[in-house]
Amino acid sequence: MGRARTSAGRKSAHRGIVEALEGSNALVPYLKLVDLTLSVRGDFTAKGWEDDTLPHVSEVVDHFADGEEIGDLAVAFLTWPEEVELIAADVAYAPRTDNVFSFPQAEPKVHIRLGSIHSVKGETTPRRWCSIPSFTRTTSMS
Numbered sequence: 001m002g003r004a005r006t007s008a009g010r011k012s013a014h015r016g017i018v019e020a021l022e023g024s025n026a027l028v029p030y031l032k033l034v035d036l037t038l039s040v041r042g043d044f045t046a047k048g049w050e051d052d053t054l055p056h057v058s059e060v061v062d063h064f065a066d067g068e069e070i071g072d073l074a075v076a077f078l079t080w081p082e083e084v085e086l087i088a089a090d091v092a093y094a095p096r097t098d099n100v101f102s103f104p105q106a107e108p109k110v111h112i113r114l115g116s117i118h119s120v121k122g123e124t125t126p127r128r129w130c131s132i133p134s135f136t137r138t139t140s141m142s
Helices: 013-021 027-039 046-065 072-078 132-136
Strands: 100-103 110-113
Touching: 013 027, 013 046, 027 046, 046 072, 072 100
Parallel strands: none
Antiparallel strands: 100 110
């Protein structure tokens, strides 16, 4: 017979998050967030994001932050971008809408791209993908 899979060999980030949230008050908001995402097929509106989705995201983030204050850059990343009319000659700053969080903002050393499994389908780079729960363990990124 085969060996039981450990969390290190898990393929599903969702299952890892559910296990990490078991027994906490953040499990219900996470499952509601998954349900909302599926019901709109990931195509959120500004009003839907702010009124329905962001409160659940905030509860899950607060749980994983374990009492630490969430930085302004993370809050700005989770805030729905304002509609901006860009003029080619006068662009000093434009809000990002490509689902990439870079830190620090000046000369970033880390870039986190958020997307579904379908957004990476067909990529053949030799890098290792990390799931959200990986921050609780030491992970080799070489």
